[in-house]
Amino acid sequence: MNDQPGPNPAEPVAPPPYSAPARSFGAPREAGVPRMETVRVTAPDLARRAAMARTRRRLVVAAWAFAGLFLAVAGKLTLATVVAPLKPKLPEAVRVPEPDRAEPAGPRVERAMIVDRNNQILAVSLPTAELYANPREMIDPAEAAHRIKQAVPRLDEAEMRAHLSAAKAFVYLARRLSPREELAINGLGIPGVYFQPSERRHYPLGRVAAQVLGGVDVDEHGVAGVERFFDSRLTGSADPLRLSLDIRVQAVVREELAAAMAEFQAIGACGIVMDVRTGEVLAMVSLPDYDANAFGATPAEDRFNRAVTGMYEPGSTFKLQTAAMALDAGAVHIWDQFDAAHPIHIGRFTITDFEGKHRFLYLPEVLAYSSNLGAAHIALTAGAERQRAWLGAMGMFRRIGVELPEAGMPLAPPASNWKEAATMTIGFGHGIAVSPLHVVRGTAAIANGGLVVTPTLLARADGTPAEAVRVMQPATSDLMRKLMRLVVTEGYGKKAEVAGYFVGGKTGTAEKVGGHGYKKHANVSAFVSVFPMNAPRYAVYMMLDEPHGNASTGFFSTAGQVSAPAAGRVIARIGPMLGLLPETADAPTIEAALAIPLQPAHPGARAPTGLAAAPDHPRDAARERAPRRLPLVPATPTMPQDARHEAALAVPVAPAGYAVAADAAR
């Protein structure tokens, strides 16, 4: 650097450091200079020097000895750390405990969601915490209970205090704490209080589809419905369980059923919507229902699923089965007429028509006016064996096969008792009890071209064909669709009509069986329908349990008055949801194709008169026999016994002249 000052000539230069040995002031200069000196070495001196030399040698020996000691330590150290280390067996207390969730076989497995066919969440498990405590670690139970109460007011302070004061090592304080509550209690920092992770099943839609979903117990085990049927599936796989239900359709059905139930003061109701081609159940409603979130607090009556557990006499809806069976077998023809003028006396019973026409009815008229006498004659014409085989093929004697543990077993008379009386009454839907879903499946098979499907609650992957069993010729199904449509256009199902949806169906009003026979004014009024009839897609079933007529129905509580209108409203609302728009442009053409006269003419013969059919028809023999034999039935000596037996099952004791089973619709 340039700013370094150079030697300043003005300053006196310091003298050089005095390097000579110090000497006393005034001493001669020679005193500071080392001099050679003569030294005398004595013998003791020499001995001392020899001793010092030995000492120095021994110091080196001592150093070597220490070097050896330290090398030994270093060697053993290397051995102990690297070469042959002794690995510690650490005690448990030192180890960090594994969190509970890491245990593979732990009881807390996440339960999979349940969703509807559109992935709307129906059931979902939410994380919660269970609060427990070790009272032995408690410092002040009363204060602890008080502070927890302050944090989570819904808990019972006195109960907690009692628990915390107990001489135990483990007490439950609360279950199902929300994360917010858990945080609040944890924030208190009370020693001896612990949390256990848990989960809680939540049903966001509450009552909608409650019976289908069922419920879980406190330990998250399915105890009813789909939750129980698929319990292992739900705990085994984390993938959501996708049901066939369409929760929009479900909600509509529930709403309309509830409205009809309220209007007619019914004690219960049931509604089903099913895809007739795949068997997928889009809606299954049973009223009264319950909040699935509070399954445990629900009375058993509310849990009852009428759609699959309830076994009801199907009533007139079964006349579709009777007609299809007889037509498919060729036992009857569409132009055949049946005696609805004379009551049938069998044993002590009499079969009559409610509000009957008191004349011979063509087969379409039998369905349209729901004639018991006509149906009885048709059934008898086809015969008991054929009827049993038909209903068996339709699955009316088995459990329905839907994925619900509650699915019940139909009640049907054994083959030994399936005699003429049973054949006749079952022909119009009495003397047998099946679930509403059985009726829906049977009707779907009649409408869908003749294939019986298995109803399912699981969504079918698009494109997979449904497993189905053919039970009739397609031609029979075509004819039956026209007849079902006729019931709505001309018969007692008129109130179910929805413009553009070509609804076809059948009413069914059955008196309920009481303790001592049929109850006079307690009906089960059902309407089963399929739409659109030109290309059937969905079956809609609406049923009211013990409805009461009002002024708008002329105080009738029959199916055509109470159930058919509800079915119509449901179809009008769900049709667009399901992608079916009302067909108005081609309506006349379609209507014409579906049309069938109430009194069809014999093909190539004059109009039928009087008795059943033209005698030149090849199948006349079988058909003719039945009407002739009918009057003989009461005279058969064995019948009373048989009839009594059947009555015990289905047909109650009734005074002469009284309609065994009233069935009518207006």
Add this chain to the structure above:
Amino acid sequence: MPALSRADTSLLGRWWWSVDRWTLVAIAVLIGFGYVMMLAASPAVAERIGEARDAFILKQVAFLALAGAIVVGVSLLSPQDVRRIGVIGGTVALVLTAATLVIGTEIKGARRWIALPGLSLQPSEFLKPCFAIVTAWLLAEGRRQARVPGLTIATAIFAVIALALKSQPDIGMLTVLTAVFLAQLFVYGLNMILVAIGLAAMGGAGVAAYVLFPHVHSRVARFLDPAAGDHYQVTTSLEAFGNGGLLGRGPGEGQVKNVLPDAHADFVFAVAGEEFGLLICLALIAVFAFIVLRGLLRLREESDLFAVLAAAGLVTSFGLQAFVNMASSLHLIPTKGMTLPFVSYGGSSVLAVALGIGMLLALTRRRHHGDLPS
């Protein structure tokens, strides 16, 4: 760099340029390591015996600071002052050691301690360096003046001390003291036959101790026969070394130390092994070896017999103590409770060691020839 000029003739200036600075640095390293090990080892022990977590640490911080001050302070003294301290301190320590037999506090079956406020004082710890000084003085005087029976007096004093230590009993301390005494005699130039007799006597005493004292018997028996009896402490210690490996678990990461009895004192070397590993432990051994070997070899330049013998005794005492501690931890010798100088926890131990090292530094300061008057 040096803060003190060569021309500085003040007490500190002269000290700085004459003291053995390498050894001083090595001692500073040991004290620093002692701080680190205290942080690592003593909380585990404190928690286990129910003391406050920092109880040992705070005490030891004070003791180590005091030890540093003692090392520097004593090393400032002249050899004559060291001799005076040795004689006076040795007398006091001997009296107190004898007194422990009467007023001593009994800990773990032995009366070695005198309870003072704040610490338990173990007088025999101070006896060790002081006796080395006294012995050196007696031997040196005996050589210088034929009429002084130095060797005899020293042997007599040794006998008294040995009796006191045997009565406490403190066989470990007695062994070290005997070894130091013999080492001084060896360096003094004692006839090899007499050295051999001394060693034989020591061996005989060892056998006697093995026979007479149950705890000695049990320790030696356990050392010789791994299958016999309780090996918990030394096994755990070896597990600590094994857990440490080459580089150690890292500071504060030791786990075996939590279950190792006396982790902060007699087995602090095992904690060092677990947390810092082989390399750091080898460095620690090297520091001790450096101090001992350098101390012994430097004495070859010393012409004064008293300084040579005293320093040799002090270095031997220091080195043996370090060796016994580390070798015990490593199961190289039977377990003997002895602290690792400056590293282990222990009040009187660290102060006594500081006193010894201070004396050593004072005696090995560079002097003009003949500086040590007779």
